[in-house]
Amino acid sequence: MTTKPFKIGNIELDNRVVVAPMAGISNSAFRLTVKEFGAGLVYAEMISDKGIIQRNRNTMNLLHIDEREYPLALQIFGGEKETLVEAAQYVDQQTNADMIDINMGCPVNKIIKCEAGAKWLLNPDKIYEMVSAVTEAVEKPVSVKMRIGWDEEHIFAVENALAAEKAGASAIAMHGRTRVQMYEGKANWDVLRQVSEKITIPFIGNGDVATPMDAKRMLEETGVDAVMIGRAALGNPWMIYQTVRYLETGEFVEEPSPIEKIDVCLLHFNRLMALKGERVAVREMRKHTAWYLKGIKGSGPIRSAVNETETKEQLTNLLQGFQQELAERQQTTI
Ligand SMILES: Cc1cc2nc3c(=O)[nH]c(=O)nc-3n(C[C@H](O)[C@H](O)[C@H](O)COP(=O)(O)O)c2cc1C
Known part of the structure; x- marks a missing residue:
C-alpha cells in the first residue's frame, strides 16, 4: 500500500517521499539534487506574498523552477486575504509550479507578527476563509502546510485540517510540533494519526523522520499517505x-562512499553557482559542505577551512584535495 504512486489533485507522484520546504535551503539547486535521489515531490522555500506583489528582485529569484524538478509545490505565506490571493494568482498564472502551498506553520516572530504562518493555527475559521479565497482564485491544486497547533493547550489539528479540506485544499502536510515547540522536543505522531483518520484528501506527515525505518514507521503508525523529510536530507x-527503496522493497541501500558524497556536494555547489553566482553560492555552500562532510573520518579540519573560503576555486580545491586524501588513504589500507 505504501509504495503505490498517488495523486494530489491532477498531479501524479511516483512515490510517497516528499522533501520539506526549508527557507534558505530549498532553492532549485537543492531541490534538483534531492529530486535526482528520487523525491516524489519537492517543496520550494516559503515566499512572501507581498514580495511577489511588489516584484521584489530577491523574491522573484525564488520563483525560479527548473523543469526537471517536477512535481513541485511552491509555498507562499501572508497574513491578509487580498495579498495572499494576488500572490497565489501570480504563482498560478506566471510560474510553472505544479501546486501552490500555503504556509501555516512558520513559528518565527517576524512572520507571526504579520498574522502569517503558525498564527492561523489558533483560528480554524480564518483557515477556512483564507484557503477558500485562494482555491477559488486559482486553477492549480492548493495545499497547506501546518503544525499540529499553537501550544499544548491549543492543538486544533483536526479542526484546522478539516477547515482546509472543506475550503478546497487538495492536500495537507502537517509537522507534528506546536508553534511554541519550534524545533524542540518530539513530533507528536498521535495527533497526525488523529488527523489522518478524519480527512479524506492526501495527508503528508512530517517531523522526526530521520531514517528510512522512521518513514516506514510513520506511514504504518499514523496512516498518512506520504512522509515529508526535512533536516535529515541536509547534506544527505x-x-x-x-x-524510497526501503519503502518499495524493504531493502536498505548502502550510502555512497565518502568520495562519492563529495562528488554530490560539488554538483550541488555548481548548481548553486549557476543559480546565485560565486559570492553568494560560496557563502551558502559553507553550511551545506559541513553537512555533506559530517561523519566522514578526518573531515574536521576541512569543515573548519570551508568557513574561510571566498571563491569557487578555493572551495573546489579544498573538496577535491580532500577527495585525493581519501583516495590515498584507501590505497594504503588495501
Ligand atoms: C532551516 C529550516 C527552514 C525551514 N523553512 C520552512 C519553510 O520555508 N516553510 C515551511 O513550511 N517549513 C519550513 N521549515 C520546517 C520544515 O519544513 C519541517 O516542517 C521541519 O523541519 C520538521 O521536519 P523534519 O523533522 O523532517 O526536519 C524549515 C525548517 C528548517 C530546519
Whole structure:
C-alpha cells in the first residue's frame, strides 16, 4: 500500500517521499539534487506574498523552477486575504509550479507578527476563509502546510485540517510540533494519526523522520499517505533514495562512499553557482559542505577551512584535495 504512486489533485507522484520546504535551503539547486535521489515531490522555500506583489528582485529569484524538478509545490505565506490571493494568482498564472502551498506553520516572530504562518493555527475559521479565497482564485491544486497547533493547550489539528479540506485544499502536510515547540522536543505522531483518520484528501506527515525505518514507521503508525523529510536530507540527499527503496522493497541501500558524497556536494555547489553566482553560492555552500562532510573520518579540519573560503576555486580545491586524501588513504589500507 505504501509504495503505490498517488495523486494530489491532477498531479501524479511516483512515490510517497516528499522533501520539506526549508527557507534558505530549498532553492532549485537543492531541490534538483534531492529530486535526482528520487523525491516524489519537492517543496520550494516559503515566499512572501507581498514580495511577489511588489516584484521584489530577491523574491522573484525564488520563483525560479527548473523543469526537471517536477512535481513541485511552491509555498507562499501572508497574513491578509487580498495579498495572499494576488500572490497565489501570480504563482498560478506566471510560474510553472505544479501546486501552490500555503504556509501555516512558520513559528518565527517576524512572520507571526504579520498574522502569517503558525498564527492561523489558533483560528480554524480564518483557515477556512483564507484557503477558500485562494482555491477559488486559482486553477492549480492548493495545499497547506501546518503544525499540529499553537501550544499544548491549543492543538486544533483536526479542526484546522478539516477547515482546509472543506475550503478546497487538495492536500495537507502537517509537522507534528506546536508553534511554541519550534524545533524542540518530539513530533507528536498521535495527533497526525488523529488527523489522518478524519480527512479524506492526501495527508503528508512530517517531523522526526530521520531514517528510512522512521518513514516506514510513520506511514504504518499514523496512516498518512506520504512522509515529508526535512533536516535529515541536509547534506544527505541519498537518504531520500534509501527511503524510497526501503519503502518499495524493504531493502536498505548502502550510502555512497565518502568520495562519492563529495562528488554530490560539488554538483550541488555548481548548481548553486549557476543559480546565485560565486559570492553568494560560496557563502551558502559553507553550511551545506559541513553537512555533506559530517561523519566522514578526518573531515574536521576541512569543515573548519570551508568557513574561510571566498571563491569557487578555493572551495573546489579544498573538496577535491580532500577527495585525493581519501583516495590515498584507501590505497594504503588495501
Ligand atoms: C532551516 C529550516 C527552514 C525551514 N523553512 C520552512 C519553510 O520555508 N516553510 C515551511 O513550511 N517549513 C519550513 N521549515 C520546517 C520544515 O519544513 C519541517 O516542517 C521541519 O523541519 C520538521 O521536519 P523534519 O523533522 O523532517 O526536519 C524549515 C525548517 C528548517 C530546519
